[in-house]
Amino acid sequence: MIMRILGEGQYEIADEHLDRLNELDSALQSAADAGDEAAFTTALSALLDAVRSLGTPLPDEDITPSDLVLPDEGTSLTQVRQLLSDEGLIPG
Amino acid sequence: MTSITHRIAALFRIKANKALDRAEDPREVLDYSYDQQLEMLQKVRRGVADVATSRRRVELQVNQLRQSTDKLQDQAQRALAAGREDLAREALTRRTAVASQITDLQEQQTSLRAQEEKLTLAAQRLQAKVDSFRTRKETIKATYTAAEAQTRITEAVTGIGEELGDVGLAMQRAQDKTEQMQARAGALDELIASGALEDATLPAGRDDIQAELERVGAGQDVEVELARMRAQLPAASASAAVEGPDAPKGGSDREATS
Numbered sequence: 541m542i543m544r545i546l547g548e549g550q551y552e553i554a555d556e557h558l559d560r561l562n563e564l565d566s567a568l569q570s571a572a573d574a575g576d577e578a579a580f581t582t583a584l585s586a587l588l589d590a591v592r593s594l595g596t597p598l599p600d601e602d603i604t605p606s607d608l609v610l611p612d613e614g615t616s617l618t619q620v621r622q623l624l625s626d627e628g629l630i631p632g
Numbered sequence: 633m634t635s636i637t638h639r640i641a642a643l644f645r646i647k648a649n650k651a652l653d654r655a656e657d658p659r660e661v662l663d664y665s666y667d668q669q670l671e672m673l674q675k676v677r678r679g680v681a682d683v684a685t686s687r688r689r690v691e692l693q694v695n696q697l698r699q700s701t702d703k704l705q706d707q708a709q710r711a712l713a714a715g716r717e718d719l720a721r722e723a724l725t726r727r728t729a730v731a732s733q734i735t736d737l738q739e740q741q742t743s744l745r746a747q748e749e750k751l752t753l754a755a756q757r758l759q760a761k762v763d764s765f766r767t768r769k770e771t772i773k774a775t776y777t778a779a780e781a782q783t784r785i786t787e788a789v790t791g792i793g794e795e796l797g798d799v800g801l802a803m804q805r806a807q808d809k810t811e812q813m814q815a816r817a818g819a820l821d822e823l824i825a826s827g828a829l830e831d832a833t834l835p836a837g838r839d840d841i842q843a844e845l846e847r848v849g850a851g852q853d854v855e856v857e858l859a860r861m862r863a864q865l866p867a868a869s870a871s872a873a874v875e876g877p878d879a880p881k882g883g884s885d886r887e888a889t890s
């Protein structure tokens with residue numbers, strides 16, 4: 541599975557790590573649902589660290605669509621909500 | 633995995649061109665197909681050339697056989713004149729055989745010409761099709777390249793944060809430099825005001841020394857003029873003396889000029 545961390549690049553993640561990442565992703569979703577900004581930041585940081593440590597970075601010149609795209613470290617819950625609003629990341 | 637990361641990925645995928653399939657580069661497929669068409673066109677053209685050559689060869693054969701028939705006709709006439717009817721008969725028999733060959737070859741010639749015309753037409757049509765395909769291929773390739781670039785941009789929005797950071801740094805540097813230059817300009821003004829630095833904006837040569845020299849020069853001119861005027865004075869005072877020593881005005885004038 542190919543994952544992209546925005547502002548950082550793509551990582552290839554082996555299937556055996558997906559369960560662990562799923563747990564972290566669930567935590568992130570829960571924090572987002574609860575509107576808990578602090579928990580969201582912590583969960584996002586943990587998820588990104590896991591992707592970085594478990595994945596293999598892909599060269600920048602490769603054009604491969606990502607299966608998953610993760611916000612970068614500094615992204616707040618509000619920004620993520622804006623990102624996922626109808627307008628999307630890129631207007632138009 | 634669910635949720636946020638999935639939704640962001642989906643967002644990117646919606647924005648990216650869906651026709652883009654990295655498994656097979658359509659540009660390569662199109663180029664390959666075009667090459668094949670060109671090869672086919674080449675074959676058809678070669679076919680046209682072959683048929684044309686055959687037709688030409690048959691034409692030459694027909695001409696040669698016609699010459700033969702003329703020759704045999706002539707031989708038959710001469711044999712008959714010489715009283716050799718048997719020879720004349722033989723010549724005429726051969727002439728008939730040759731004439732039959734000519735007829736066969738003429739049929740072949742007609743058939744070859746028809747084939748040649750058909751192939752020429754086919755080659756022209758194929759050429760038009762290949763040309764049209766080439767145009768479409770280039771359009772599709774351009775569209776694909778644009779789509780790929782779009783995808784690259786979409787995927788690489790990643791870099792935007794970093795690039796904005798760079799822009800921020802560049803602006804900061806520009807601002808710092810401006811401030812530095814403003815500070816330097818202020819310092820220069822102070823130095824000029826204190827006299828420690830010459831103001832380069834003043835006209836060249838207008839320094840203190842030059843000003844003093846000019847002042848001295850101007851003073852000398854005054855002295856010269858005074859001297860010249862004094863030289864004229866004795867005559868004036870002489871005439872005043874003639875008028876009378878009691879004239880009080882002349883005296884006061886002299887005092888004023890000296």
